[in-house]
Amino acid sequence: MHDDHTGISFRETMTGGFALGTTDPETGANSTDELAMHATIRIHDIDAFIADPRHQARLTGSIDFAPLGIGMKAEHGVFGLFSPSGDPALTYMVYELGFAHAGLRWYLAGKKHVKLGSPLRLWGETTTLYTTLHQGADASGPVKGAGVLSLGVIDLIKLLGTLEATDSDSLLESASAKAKFFGFFSQELTRTYVLQQPDT
Numbered sequence: 001m002h003d004d005h006t007g008i009s010f011r012e013t014m015t016g017g018f019a020l021g022t023t024d025p026e027t028g029a030n031s032t033d034e035l036a037m038h039a040t041i042r043i044h045d046i047d048a049f050i051a052d053p054r055h056q057a058r059l060t061g062s063i064d065f066a067p068l069g070i071g072m073k074a075e076h077g078v079f080g081l082f083s084p085s086g087d088p089a090l091t092y093m094v095y096e097l098g099f100a101h102a103g104l105r106w107y108l109a110g111k112k113h114v115k116l117g118s119p120l121r122l123w124g125e126t127t128t129l130y131t132t133l134h135q136g137a138d139a140s141g142p143v144k145g146a147g148v149l150s151l152g153v154i155d156l157i158k159l160l161g162t163l164e165a166t167d168s169d170s171l172l173e174s175a176s177a178k179a180k181f182f183g184f185f186s187q188e189l190t191r192t193y194v195l196q197q198p199d200t
Contacts, residue, residue: 005045006177010163011061012039013155014095014129018147020067025130028147035131035147036064037108039095041079042166046177050184055081061097063108074099074108082114082188088198089116091188095129098137108132109139110149119193126189127151 018035019028039061043049049057059077064070080094093112098105110131115121129149134141151159163181165174191197 004167005048006168006173007049007166008041008043008046008163008177008181009166010041010159012041012151012159013037014039014149014151016129016131016147016149018065018131018133018145018149020133020145022146023132023143025132025146025148028145031147033065033067035149037095037097037110037129037131037149038062038064039077039079039097043181044166046180049081050180054083055184056083056094057081059095059097063097063099068106069101072099072101081185082199084199088200090114091192091199093126093129095131096139104135105137106144107134107136107138107141109134114188114192116192116196116198122189122193127156 013036015034015036017029017031018033019031022028039059041057041059043057049055057079059079061074063072063074074097077097078094080092082091083094085092091114093114095110097108108131110129112126112129114125127150131147131149132143133145135144165177168174168177
């Protein structure tokens with residue numbers, strides 16, 4: 001049933017070195033084992049998403065990590081875009097997925113650290129996800145692994161190809177929702193890397 005809220009959905013895949021037995025993402029990034037997170041982001045209402053100070057949406061997907069399993073389904077999770085960190089000079093892009101495997105519950109929690117500074121840092125910071133794997137239902141559980149995932153240029157192009165408006169009644173509504181999403185994204189990048197103004 002249509003509820004008059006136009007949203008946005010897109011898919012994103014990030015991969016990188018990941019290791020069990022460490023709590024430090026940069027240490028885990030050196031592992032020869034790779035973890036791939038295939039995420040689907042669903043923003044139910046683009047206006048509410050932008051108005052929400054945390055800019056949160058629903059995240060689902062699957063995880064490939066050979067030491068645990070391939071195609072592990074994650075039916076619940078959280079996405080946050082330029083979410084507050086408590087430090088006005090830093091916001092987070094948040095990716096969290098809960099899943100079950102071999103009778104245990106797991107929670108993959110990742111953050112991209114977006115800091116005020118030079119535009120030269122934009123690509124690296126917005127495509128690098130520092131990730132920890134927790135045993136349990138959320139990020140409060142003990143850390144059992146860590147690593148760093150990244151989004152490559154080809155993956156970014158694929159992401160843009162999957163972006164679409166949801167629950168739109170017309171091409172105009174669809175275009176408007178996409179424009180709002182890209183406008184918000186561009187505004188935050190400009191604030192952070194060009195104007196270098198703290199998050200308020």
